[in-house]
Amino acid sequence: MLKEKAKAITEKALEAIQQASDSKSLYEVKVNFLGKQGEFSKLMKETGKLPKEDRPAFGKEVNLLKKNIEEAYLAKELDLANVELALRLKTEKIDLTLPGVYRAVGRQHPLTLVIREIVDILSHIGFSVRTGPMIEEDWYNFEALNIPKDHPARDMQDTFYMDDTHVLRTHTSPIQIHTMENEKPPLRVLAPGSVFRCDSDVTHSPNFYQIEGLCVDKKVSMADLKGTISYFVNAFFGQDLKTRFRPSFFPFTEPSAEVDCSCPICKGKGCRVCSNTGWVEIGGCGLVNPKVLVHAKINAAERSDDDYQGYAFGFGIERMAMIKYGIDDIRRFNENDMRFLAQFKR
Ligand code: FA5
Numbered sequence: 613m614l615k616e617k618a619k620a621i622t623e624k625a626l627e628a629i630q631q632a633s634d635s636k637s638l639y640e641v642k643v644n645f646l647g648k649q650g651e652f653s654k655l656m657k658e659t660g661k662l663p664k665e666d667r668p669a670f671g672k673e674v675n676l677l678k679k680n681i682e683e684a685y686l687a688k689e690l691d692l693a694n695v696e697l698a699l700r701l702k703t704e705k706i707d708l709t710l711p712g713v714y715r716a717v718g719r720q721h722p723l724t725l726v727i728r729e730i731v732d733i734l735s736h737i738g739f740s741v742r743t744g745p746m747i748e749e750d751w752y753n754f755e756a757l758n759i760p761k762d763h764p765a766r767d768m769q770d771t772f773y774m775d776d777t778h779v780l781r782t783h784t785s786p787i788q789i790h791t792m793e794n795e796k797p798p799l800r801v802l803a804p805g806s807v808f809r810c811d812s813d814v815t816h817s818p819n820f821y822q823i824e825g826l827c828v829d830k831k832v833s834m835a836d837l838k839g840t841i842s843y844f845v846n847a848f849f850g851q852d853l854k855t856r857f858r859p860s861f862f863p864f865t866e867p868s869a870e871v872d873c874s875c876p877i878c879k880g881k882g883c884r885v886c887s888n889t890g891w892v893e894i895g896g897c898g899l900v901n902p903k904v905l906v907h908a909k910i911n912a913a914e915r916s917d918d919d920y921q922g923y924a925f926g927f928g929i930e931r932m933a934m935i936k937y938g939i940d941d942i943r944r945f946n947e948n949d950m951r952f953l954a955q956f957k958r
Contacts, residue, residue, distance in 0.1 A: 614658060614670060621651045622677040629684045635692050642685055652678060722956040723821055723945055726933045727804045730823055733847045737840065738800045739825065744787035746806060750777045752786035756907040757864040770810035780808035784824035784926055785864060788900075791826065792908030797920050798829040804929070814884060817942050821929035828900065828910060828922035834867065837897055837923035841871055845894075849873060849936060856891065865898025865924060876935050885940050892935055895927035 625645040632638035645651045652674065659667055720728075731741055744752075750761075759766055772780040787803035803824040812818050827836070838857065845855045853873050860870040872893050875886035882888035900922035905911045911919045930942050937956070939945075944952050 614655065614662060615673065617658075618652075618655060618670075618674050618677055621645065621655060622681060625651070625681045626684050629681070629688050632688060632692070635689065635696065638685065638688055638692060645681060646678060719954065719957065721945075721953065722933050722937065723929050725956055726929050726936065727821065727823060729848065730844070730927075730929075730932070731802055731804065733844055734802055734825065734840075737843065739802045739827075740800070742787055742791050742801045742803045743805060744781070744784070744790045744803065746781055746808075747774055747778055748781040748786050750779060752789050753779050753781050753783075756789045756904065757785055758901050758903045758907070759863045763863070772808050772810060781805075782809050783807050784822040785924070787824055788826045788864075788904070788924060789908050792828065792905070792910050797910060797922075798827075799922075800827050800829075801825070814941050814943070815931070815934075817930060817946070819946075820942070822895075822926050823929060825925045825927075826900070826922060827924075828905070828920050830918075830920060832899070832921040832923055834899060834923070837899065837925070840923075841897060841925060845871075845873065848932070849876075853935070857897075860896060860898075862896050862898055864901050864904050865896070866901045868896060868898035871895050871897055871925070871927070873935055877938050877940055883940070885934065892931060893928075894931050894935065895925055897923065897925035899923050 625641065628641040628645070629638065632641055643650060647653070656674065659670060662670055731739075753771075754760070754766060771782050774780065784803045784805045784807060787801075787805065791799060791801050791803070801824075803826075804821065805823075806819060807822050808819050809816075810818060825840070827840070841857075842855060845853065853876060855874075856872050857869040858872060860868045862868040870893055872891040874880050875883065875890050875892050877883050877885050878890070880890035882890055886892050902911065902915070902919070905920060905922065906913050910922075930945055933939065933945070934942065
């Protein structure tokens with residue numbers, strides 16, 4: 613009785629396998645007949661009805677029937693796979709002209725490019741890079757640079773104070789003092805870095821970058837400073853931009869000058885970037901004030917003919933980038949607009 617049942621199930625299963633029209637329905641047939649809850653599992657639960665001595669032979673027979681079903685299943689599976697593949701090959705088309713999967717390539721930020729280019733140009737004439745802290749002691753940011761407390765020069769740089777004795781550095785000039793304290797002259801150093809001032813419009817940002825230059829040696833003159841800056845400006849901007857030195861005042865340099873470049877956006881006619889003057893200021897410079905060299909323990913307080921002298925300069929990186937690339941709003945650098953950032957490549 614159970615034997616007949618097993619044969620009937622097998623016939624049903626083989627029939628269902630032949631009828632299956634795709635791999636999904638074929639798999640369902642397998643589950644229905646050979647799966648854990650399938651027809652054969654149910655049948656095996658009934659073997660208790662058989663006399664004990666007949667059970668092994670029945671088990672063997674069922675295994676044989678299941679093997680037949682399994683073989684029929686595998687053969688049908690192969691048939692269906694071939695049919696399905698043939699159908700896909702007939703209906704699907706691969707368009708080899710479609711663009712591949714695009715992976716965006718990262719680029720350096722335009723300010724990073726400018727910093728690296730400046731360092732590259734000045735490294736050819738002996739300058740190398742130093743760094744300093746962004747939270748600076750009042751002494752390094754102001755006092756050592758000859759800007760005493762309550763001196764009106766502090767108003768030139770609207771400062772973010774952390775507490776009574778610490779500020780977010782307002783310029784990269786404090787790195788001059790750190791370097792002179794830690795190293796012996798002759799020195800030729802560059803110090804790029806982020807600085808902070810309470811200041812904001814199309815050409816001023818509360819957080820911007822500067823690069824400081826410092827040269828300390830015997831017999832350093834204004835001619836050395838002008839020569840270095842002119843070499844640099846021509847190498848960075850090209851020969852067609854004009855530069856000019858305007859007398860100015862910084863407590864840490866004497867004499868002092870401001871360096872201007874002719875405005876590349878309006879070609880000198882006047883626009884909002886150059887405030888209609890035709891010139892854009894890129895930085896300040898001057899001969900290092902002897903008081904600063906004494907504060908940094910380079911020279912003794914009493915003057916001598918053998919004293920070291922120095923020149924220093926500090927440029928605004930955003931300004932340089934704006935001039936070089938013709939950008940008319942400083943805020944573009946921090947907006948993270950990919951359409952803007954993707955245009956810059958060195
Ligand atoms: C200074 O910061 C001096 N430490 C520069 C210096 C160094 C002079 C060594 C002499 C010797 P000043 O405040 O002018 O100077 O700033 C220098 C440059 O930073 C400016 O010419 C300008 O290009 C840029 N800059 C100043 N303020 C801002 C701002 N808020 N946003 C963007 N760039 C600025």
